[in-house]
Amino acid sequence: MAKVGRGLPAPKSKRRVKYGPNVVRLVCEDLASGMTYNEVTQGRGRPSHSSLYEWxxxxxxxxxxxxxxxxxxxxxxxxxxxxxxxxxTEETVRKAKLEVDTLVHRAAVLAPERWGGRGAGLRRAEPIExxxxxxxxxxxVGPDGRVCVREIKPEGEV
Known part of the structure; x- marks a missing residue:
C-alpha cells in the first residue's frame, strides 16, 4: 500500500507569529516594496498565509x-x-514585453482604481433607479369600420 503524501515535500513547520505592531510594519513594508504574499511569508519570524488572511x-x-x-x-x-x-534591445524585446505586460497586470490587480485602465479620475458608477x-x-372598431387601438386607463385617470 502506498504511503499518503509520498513524493510531496514535508510541510514546513512554522512557529505561530503573534499579531502586533512590529509584524504589521514588517508585512506592510514588504508589500509596499512590491513583494507578493508568498514572498512576505517566507523566512523565520514571518506569519503564514493563513495568519495574514485571518488578520x-x-x-x-x-x-x-x-x-x-x-x-x-x-x-x-x-x-x-x-x-x-x-x-x-532588439534581441530582448519579446521577453521584455512579456515582463512589462506582467508587471502592469500585477499593478492593475494591486491597485485597480489607478492601474485598471479606466482612466484617472473616473468614479465608480452610482446606482440608478x-x-x-x-x-x-x-x-x-370605429363606426366607419376602421380598426384602431385605444389605451385603457386605470380607474381614476383621465
Whole structure:
C-alpha cells in the first residue's frame, strides 16, 4: 500500500507569529516594496498565509494598512515595468514585453482604481433607479369600420 503524501515535500513547520505592531510594519513594508504574499511569508519570524488572511478578517486596520501597502507596491511594479521597457534591445524585446505586460497586470490587480485602465479620475458608477410603467391597450372598431387601438386607463385617470 502506498504511503499518503509520498513524493510531496514535508510541510514546513512554522512557529505561530503573534499579531502586533512590529509584524504589521514588517508585512506592510514588504508589500509596499512590491513583494507578493508568498514572498512576505517566507523566512523565520514571518506569519503564514493563513495568519495574514485571518488578520485581514479580524483586524480592519490591518486590512486597510495592507491594501494601502499593496497600492504602493503597484507603483513599484509600474516603475519596474518602465525600467524593463527602457532597457529592452532588439534581441530582448519579446521577453521584455512579456515582463512589462506582467508587471502592469500585477499593478492593475494591486491597485485597480489607478492601474485598471479606466482612466484617472473616473468614479465608480452610482446606482440608478429604473422605473417601469405598464400600459394596457385594446383593439376598437370605429363606426366607419376602421380598426384602431385605444389605451385603457386605470380607474381614476383621465
Amino acid at each position: 485581514r478578517r479580524r483586524y480592519p486596520e490591518f486590512a486597510e494598512a495592507t491594501d494601502a501597502a499593496r497600492a504602493f507596491g503597484a507603483e513599484v511594479c509600474g516603475d519596474r515595468a518602465l525600467e524593463v521597457a527602457e532597457q529592452a 429604473v422605473v417601469f410603467s405598464v400600459r394596457r391597450f385594446e383593439k376598437v
